[in-house]
Amino acid sequence: LSYLAEQGHSIVGSRIPWKERQGLKNFLEQIKKSNIKTVGISAFTFEIPWAEKVAEAIRKDFPQIKIILGGPHADTCYVSQKKFEKAYKIKYPLVHTDDNELRRLFKYFDYVAIGSGEIAIDNLLKGKSGYFPVLRGGVPEDYQNPKIANALNRFIVPVRLLKTEAGFYPLPENYSGTETYTGTEGCPNNCWFCTSALTCQRHYVDRKNSIPQLVNTIKQSPKNLIWFDNEISQLPWLINFSKELEKQKVKGKSWMLMCGIDTFATKNKIKAETENIFKLMAENGCLQICYGVESINPEILTNYNKTSLNQGIRDKVLQLTNEAGIIPRAMMVFGGKNETENTLKAFIKWTKSCPALTFRIAYVTPFRGTPNWYEVNRENRWINDELRDNLEHHTTDEPVVKCPVITKDGSLTGEVDAEKLEKFRDFKIEALKEIYNSAEYHAKIRNFIEKHPAKTVVIRGLIYLFEKQGLVEEGSFDHDFEQALSF
Ligand code: SF4
Structure with a gap:
């Protein structure tokens, strides 16, 4: 998002938790309150069905908004032989554009960003050509067309569909957000x-x-955990x-x-x-x-x-x-x-x-x-x-x-x-x-805490996660986590 902001676009970032209706409702409210002209959605493959539902909901309430799909799934629907061979350094005769999948996606999205989403979106909004094309209806868009840039009006919401935040554990002391x-x-x-x-x-x-x-x-930032x-x-x-x-x-x-x-x-x-x-x-x-x-x-x-x-x-x-x-x-x-x-x-x-x-x-x-x-x-x-x-x-x-x-x-x-x-x-x-x-694992944890006592709280967080996931029984780690009781 910072790339798009640097390029002069007004950005509102948002996350819609995977399959959470309330999250979607909140997002629609957010659109209502802002002067948003375009929505960009980044989705992994498994998130595509949910992204389609999100797009349907936006289209129903805000038919004038343009919706762009990006992310690895969208990107890999359009794989030229040249692109494939360059990427993987192998020849493969079956490489082709996945027309069926693209056609399916265009039922829900106005644009599909191929390549780096930020660059594709920037190119599209500025109406200029670039290395990364944006497809519309399955054919490369006419980048030079100023009408596109005007219609989109340089307002965009890249939306990330989030399945879970569980991967963000272990948490630091006094966790204030990720x-x-x-x-x-x-x-x-x-x-x-x-x-x-x-x-x-x-x-x-x-x-x-x-x-x-x-x-x-x-x-x-008020948040103290950074996830790259x-x-x-x-x-x-x-x-x-x-x-x-x-x-x-x-x-x-x-x-x-x-x-x-x-x-x-x-x-x-x-x-x-x-x-x-x-x-x-x-x-x-x-x-x-x-x-x-x-x-x-x-x-x-x-x-x-x-x-x-x-x-x-x-x-x-x-x-x-x-x-x-x-x-x-x-x-x-x-x-x-x-x-x-x-x-x-x-x-x-x-x-x-x-x-x-x-x-x-x-x-x-x-x-x-x-x-x-x-x-x-x-x-x-x-x-x-x-x-x-x-x-x-x-x-x-x-x-x-x-x-x-x-x-x-x-x-x-x-x-x-x-x-x-x-x-x-x-x-x-x-x-x-x-x-x-x-x-052996208990011994590893014990050694780590002994060597790095300042990390006790973090390890407590890790064990807490394992307990929550049913991987270990509560209290089965007999280490002295006293310092971490406030967790
Ligand atoms: S090393 Fe690179 S290509 Fe391999 S799994 Fe990780 S991100 Fe993908």
Whole structure:
């Protein structure tokens, strides 16, 4: 949003909680009170059905308002072969524009932003052409047409549809709210299940120049938890950001980010400056780093087109993070082509010795336009048509494609065994229960608190979350959380 504001647009930001009717009502009220001419909606794939409902409601009450859809799903409906090959560095003959999906979307939205939403919207509102086109009715818009700019009148509400804020835990002391920022844009990698490569064309925008302004905004904000809603895998950015927090004497703010392990290491070596950077980040409020570990199985990582780091190096990065007093969170993706009972067991075993303190378990979900999507369609590997067609299932929270761990004969494409599928679906919860209730995990928590007593409150928040999610029993962690009783 700050990009659009910088470009001179009047912006009103808003969040509509996923499927919350009251949230939608509040939003419609907000439109009524403001002089809003255009609404921009950013939605992930699973949020599309809800985004359509939001658009319908806006259209009913405010037929004059133009509605733009952006976000990774919209973006990947229009995938030229050139774009695909540039993004993933592979040739694939099936690449095409997904006309059916676009046609469906145009029933609800006036415009679909392709590429970076902010740039597409800016181009559209200013009536100028640019690298990122905006489609209307399935054909590239005439950017030069000043009528469009006038009709839209440069008022816009980018709306984010939010499924849950649960991911924002652990919370800092005296939590006063969460603010979401985008620190950088894009990602230089091209994992085959991820739309990021398509959206950003592996073009990494390091907004280093905006750091002083960003830090000043954070300083002024009454909220004390900052969530970077994108991958920040650039050391210079992290160093500059931490130093700027120090320079502007920002106190009492905590921040979390997503990061690649390879930000801090080459394939076989930890980067020399890593320890000092973690220290600098921790001293300036870094609370948690979410690492895209994805899998500990080298074959599965290859299937994901994910760089396979030496396992010792991967664990060393997690350990250095932990030692600096930053919570390392391992983000995992299950259900790859080589997923078996054994790979699942190996993961559980690893979690007990590795230095990560929290884990996110996701299931492979083929997002439109990615190599994974083409492959699953070609091999007919969707578990069933409902899981393929109803986008609300595409949250990564449930298995939607076949893999050896759920088929009757242990093959990749065989018939699904209902019992095995049920077990795999439960794996997300059962694995976390096993991990967080293990003696090894209790010992990890104890060690972390002993080394970083100032983080006791945060860890209490983490355990509170596990209790709330039914992953651990209340009171099962016998540590002295006395200081945190006010939580
Ligand atoms: S999964 Fe992460 S590292 Fe891989 S392409 Fe997506 S954003 Fe980049």
